Structure formats: structure tokens, C-alpha cells
Amino acid sequence: MLLTRASEYALLSLDIIRNSEKPQGAEQLARELSIPKSFLAKILQGLAKSNILESKKGAHGGFIMAKKVHEISIAEIIVAAEGKTPAVFDCSQYTDSCPNSAIGNCNISPFLATFQNKIDTFLQELTLEDIFNNEHLPSFSH
Amino acid sequence: MLLTRASEYALLSLDIIRNSEKPQGAEQLARELSIPKSFLAKILQGLAKSNILESKKGAHGGFIMAKKVHEISIAEIIVAAEGKTPAVFDCSQYTDSCPNSAIGNCNISPFLATFQNKIDTFLQELTLEDIFNNEHLPSFSH
DNA sequence: TACAATTTAGAGTAAAATAGTCTTAATTAG
DNA sequence: CTAATTAAGACTATTTTACTCTAAATTGTA
Ligand code: SF4
Ligand code: SF4
Secondary structure (H helix, E strand, O other), rough: OOOOOOHHHHHHHHHOOOOOOOEHHHHHHHHOOOOOOOHHHHHHHHHHHOOOOEEEOOOOOOOEEEEHHHEEHHHHHHHHHHHHOOOOHHHHHHHHOOOOOOOOOOOOHHHHHHHHHHHHHHHHHHHHHHHHHOOOOOOOOO | OOOHHHHHHHHHHHHOOOOOOOOEEEHHHHHHHHHHHHHHHHHHHHHHHHEEEEEEOOOEEEEEEEHHHHHHHHHHHHHHHHHOOOOOOOOOHOOOOOOOOOOOOOOHHHHHHHHHHHHHHHHHHHHHHHHOOOOOOOOOOO
């Protein structure tokens, strides 16, 4: 799978946070979404570090949006949640076992690069606002 | 990652097989590509079952193309190699832990479905011929 | 016919990634 | 001061990936 539960939980949480005035705490969000609190807390911390969310510590703390929904790309959310860009096929982790012993130099590399580029572009052009107003989902090819 | 080594090995093998007249054995291919023989054999078996390759048993046996390269989509190769369609995020395996307890009914489902559809279409429209004649690959510039 | 080369089938194993948990420390509203 | 909350990081459990191994079936050729 291209995405893991971290991205799922991040997006589901952001959908709640963007619709609320008060800071939303990790525990409350976890209860509302029926997902593990500790795991969600980690993910929200990542979103805060990436300046997607702003965190408020202490009593009555929690998370609020750090930017407006149309200023946040789906790409940056996923990178923050996953800890890395979602890869079609990451040759760089196979430096010791690349059949061509020269990463990026095989006959399928151009295909992989093009495919990856399409995904990157698609996710970078989509904003948080877009995916919840599913009218304008950008096209993938051409 | 969207793809695993199974797809990598399948595509690398197909690039060799399509360029040779004689059947290519699993052992020979594995040697040529410096990849594990037993693992590759399994993958080639899958390609044969999916009618992408034709297998010849016995002495001087091996694998040849079952169709022409322009008749084989990258989608069917990947499905044969992976044993399933490459998924952006497969909710169906989380039937017990879907936060909305109704798969496909959350606010992010439309985005996931659109994304998946773009990938499916991209892979279905590409053929084996296309990816090795990288003229057909849509350019990076736009 | 015998045999060696080869695919086929399926069980089994090792390594890596995913999906968490748990504990302690830091911060802050009231 | 204290309860509520985030922050950080080590830890563990589960699942997936990436293989391996063995035995059986098939087939060209001597
Ligand atoms: S052979 Fe090609 S796809 Fe495989 S690791 Fe090397 S560069 Fe990447
Ligand atoms: S909440 Fe949405 S994304 Fe998550 S499992 Fe349910 S349907 Fe799928």
C-alpha cells in the first residue's frame, strides 16, 4: 500500500480539527474516531512539527490548524504523517541489491520515475480544501 | 511502497525475455540479473499463470512471451507479480477497525477512490512496449 | 527407455515495515 | 499547586515482504 494508517488517521483528524473552534485534544479525537490514543498522539505531533497543526500544551490544550485548509497540500500532510514521501518503489534502499548495481540506470527506471512524478504532482496540487469539496480533483495524466 | 521487488523482478525479466528468441530459464535469468533463483521462479510462474509468459517444461525449457509487448499492460504484469492490484490504501482489510464502521463512507474515501482510479488508469493504459520506448512516457516538463 | 534439465506447487523461514504501547518529562490554565 | 495536556523516545506486537527448500511433474534427448 502506498499509504499507511498514519495518513488515514491524520486526514480523519484534520477533518475534525478544521471544523472546530476549540483546540482538539489527542484523547478526545481518538475517542471520536475510535482509534488508539497513543498512536494518534504521535501522528499529531508530526503534523505540528511540520507546521500543519499548532499545538497548545497544558490544560485545555490540544491542536488547531496552523494554516488555512487551502494552504495545505495533501502531499505535505502525507509526508508529515508517514515521515517520508510515499514511494512507488524506492530503489535507494536497495543500494546493495540493485541488479544493475547502479541505481536509476536500469530499463525500468524511466517508468518508475515518471510514475512517481505523477503521484507527487497529483498530491502537491491537491489541498485539504479540495479533498473535502470533491468537485475539483485534478487530473492525473496529461 | 506501492510496488515490491516482485514487480521489479518481473519487469526486469520481461525486458530480457522479450529480446530473446530461445526460452529463458529461471536460473539463467536469476544469474543474469543477480537475483535469487527460487524467488524469481515463483514470480515467473505467476506471470505464466496470467498468460503473460508461456512456460516450457523439461530440458531446454524456460519462458517466452505469450503475447506481443504492445498487448501487455503494465497493470496486468504488476497484478500477476504482486498477486493483487497495487492499492493506495486498502480499507477492505480494515473491516474490523474502520473508524467509520462503514468502509468507503468517510470523508476521505472520495479522495482515496479518485487517487486509486488515477493510478489504475495510468497503469492500464501503459504497455510493456511503452515503458521501454520511453518516448511514450508522458514528459516531466508537463 | 532412462535421465537430466526444467517448471510447478506448496510449506516453511528470516528480515523488515507497520502499528501500535508505555513511561517519563515538559508545559500551562485555572 | 495541580490537573490536563503535549513531547519525546524506547519498547513490543503484528503483518508483510522477501525470500528458501523440497518434492513432484514434465519433456527433450541420448
Ligand atoms: S534495477 Fe532498476 S529498479 Fe531495481 S533497484 Fe536497480 S535501479 Fe532500482
Ligand atoms: S475511515 Fe475511511 S479510510 Fe479509514 S477504513 Fe474507514 S472507509 Fe477506509
